[in-house]
Amino acid sequence: EDKVVQSPLSLVVHEGDTVTLNCSYEVTNFRSLLWYKQEKKAPTFLFMLTSSGIEKKSGRLSSILDKKEPFSILNITATQTGDSAVYLCAVQNSGGSNYKLTFGKGTLLTVNP
């Protein structure tokens, strides 16, 4: 059974800080890893990672995957109060149920002004 563990479970920082969120996983026949941001509604897609060592970047957010360990990190630089949310990590395998996302519990990030 696929498994995703995120850490920390919660984090409180001040505006302007840089944060690193961690996601480790166990999956048979890895296909992809996805990061989502969830405020009080829909999880919003951030990144999909399939290859080790290639950084994906979008503004102040970036993410990288290490398939050997295996884990992924999500970095947010110069945090703003609008970054406050739950960040979810999910994996897909390439087996028979390769459409299914297996999620971690998420990291609750609170950015204080």
Add this chain to the structure above:
Amino acid sequence: GAGVSQSPRYKVAKRGQDVALRCDPISGHVSLFWYQQALGQGPEFLTYFQNEAQLDKSGLPSDRFFAERPEGSVSTLKIQRTQQEDSAVYLCASSFNFRQGNQPQHFGDGTRLSIL
């Protein structure tokens, strides 16, 4: 539409009642998914449709849960004889066609179901 649309946003029902939750996926998306999210947890897979075919319902918690997508577009998740443990947020997601390569799933805002 521009995104995945779910209705109602909130539903309160008494234990034992039947409920129906609606999902309108992004226009043209072939693949549709339902997830259940308990408080403080990540979403958990319930079922998956490719067009109108329900190809996996292994995540449905019991035979009280039933999902359909008769015309390959809008989907309905029905829960019969609701129990308190059914209280959760029910999320719907769609993707263009997962069989055509790696594509992200795009989620709706969910329906928050509370069973009294």
